[in-house]
Amino acid sequence: MKCFYIFKDKFKNKKGQANSAPEPRDQSKSNSSPLSRTAKSLPSPRSIPELYKEKEHNLRVFSFQELKEATNGFNRLLKIGEGGFGSVYKGTVRPASGQGDPIVVAIKKLNNHGLQGHKQWLAEVQFLGVVSHPNLVKLLGYCSVDSERGIQRLLVYEYMPNRSLEDHLFKRGPPTLSWRKRLEIILGAAEGLAYLHGGMEVQVIYRDFKSSNVLLDKDFKPKLSDFGLAREGPTGDRTHVSTAVVGTYGYAAPEYVETGHLTIHSDVWSFGVVLYEILTGRRTLERNHPVKEQKLLDWVKQFPVDSKRFSMIIDPRLINEYSFNAAKQIAKLADSCLNKNAKERPTMTQVVEMLKQIIQDIEGGNTSTNRNAESSQSNLLRRKQNKV
Ligand SMILES: Nc1ncnc2c1ncn2[C@@H]1O[C@H](COP(=O)(O)OP(=O)(O)OP(=O)(O)O)[C@@H](O)[C@H]1O
Ligand SMILES: [Mg+2]
Numbered sequence: 001m002k003c004f005y006i007f008k009d010k011f012k013n014k015k016g017q018a019n020s021a022p023e024p025r026d027q028s029k030s031n032s033s034p035l036s037r038t039a040k041s042l043p044s045p046r047s048i049p050e051l052y053k054e055k056e057h058n059l060r061v062f063s064f065q066e067l068k069e070a071t072n073g074f075n076r077l078l079k080i081g082e083g084g085f086g087s088v089y090k091g092t093v094r095p096a097s098g099q100g101d102p103i104v105v106a107i108k109k110l111n112n113h114g115l116q117g118h119k120q121w122l123a124e125v126q127f128l129g130v131v132s133h134p135n136l137v138k139l140l141g142y143c144s145v146d147s148e149r150g151i152q153r154l155l156v157y158e159y160m161p162n163r164s165l166e167d168h169l170f171k172r173g174p175p176t177l178s179w180r181k182r183l184e185i186i187l188g189a190a191e192g193l194a195y196l197h198g199g200m201e202v203q204v205i206y207r208d209f210k211s212s213n214v215l216l217d218k219d220f221k222p223k224l225s226d227f228g229l230a231r232e233g234p235t236g237d238r239t240h241v242s243t244a245v246v247g248t249y250g251y252a253a254p255e256y257v258e259t260g261h262l263t264i265h266s267d268v269w270s271f272g273v274v275l276y277e278i279l280t281g282r283r284t285l286e287r288n289h290p291v292k293e294q295k296l297l298d299w300v301k302q303f304p305v306d307s308k309r310f311s312m313i314i315d316p317r318l319i320n321e322y323s324f325n326a327a328k329q330i331a332k333l334a335d336s337c338l339n340k341n342a343k344e345r346p347t348m349t350q351v352v353e354m355l356k357q358i359i360q361d362i363e364g365g366n367t368s369t370n371r372n373a374e375s376s377q378s379n380l381l382r383r384k385q386n387k388v
Helices: 048-058 064-070 114-130 165-170 179-198 254-259 264-280 296-301 308-313 324-337 348-364 367-385
Strands: 079-083 086-093 103-110 139-147 150-158 214-216 222-224
Touching: 048 114, 064 086, 064 103, 064 139, 064 150, 103 114, 114 139, 114 150, 165 214, 165 264, 179 214, 179 222, 179 264, 179 324, 179 348, 254 264, 264 296, 264 324, 264 348, 308 324, 324 348
Parallel strands: none
Antiparallel strands: 079 086, 086 103, 103 150, 139 150, 214 222
């Protein structure tokens, strides 16, 4: 499913040089005013462009020719995906040292979307250049060329042989993802998000959490990709970042769509949507279903978790395989992530804890531990509500 733009951000572009390294964004520094910080003695948190300056040497700068050769002239037979902003190709590049076996990579070639495309590309290079976590995709390098014939922006990632969670949940072809695998994948994705929200000097709001952005490596280990829409979280006593409303239909939190106020809680909402995707095997919008069943979140509401009808929403491909108690826990967790009141949603760290507990209980394999999972989840949610 492709990204949407309701409004476009205004972007003050500084034109890049041919094959130049990306320049830090011309970011408004309004959030980092010393007056907006509460503790004077604390060192100022650095912004993503500042952190990027320290780490940019880790990224490889590719020439356009190198990437053209790597993909056999962007051959459509090597095309492995297409999103709202460009096509993704499988390719091989020479190791940076020039020695050793070629490296298999995924190359995203952005369509010519002018400044908006450049802005996304730049955000992706800078965020992925700074972050480092086993559940975030590794960016190996990039290519940036401006010439009279137009601009070219490309990104070179580690290749993820099992494509995306979306490909496995909704496309015919790959064998059904087992219940266990689904839970492990969603746990890894939650860990990636928790790291972005709280594991670095700067808080990062991902803004585009969806199953097509959860990529799977050879062992089905999940890694989040696509940082083109990521934003730094609010600093000082600010509660949110004000932005143009961008994202993907079906995944964006309602308060964000209505106000443009972006917080980490919006990512938690999107996470709740993906939890229902893994539970039901349905997309956020299923145009081929009867009207009442088309919107995933409206449809699942007709089958509340504590009702007898609940099991009817479970992906039929999981029949006889999933644990009913764990499925209920996942639905409860999803409902808490989808709380209309953004502040009442759990944090991603709490989500990680709950998922670990659910998986641990399945391994324990008895109903009493399933009850424990239920009570530990309610405790966590209660703690969250009481802000202990
Ligand atoms: N590093 C990678 N390794 C292997 N396959 C990838 C990689 N990156 C992307 N893909 C494939 O390409 C597809 C398209 O990715 P892309 O990010 O361009 O679009 P999208 O996520 O579907 O939509 P959007 O443009 O809204 O993000 C992915 O769903 C995945 O199947
Ligand atoms: Mg994507």
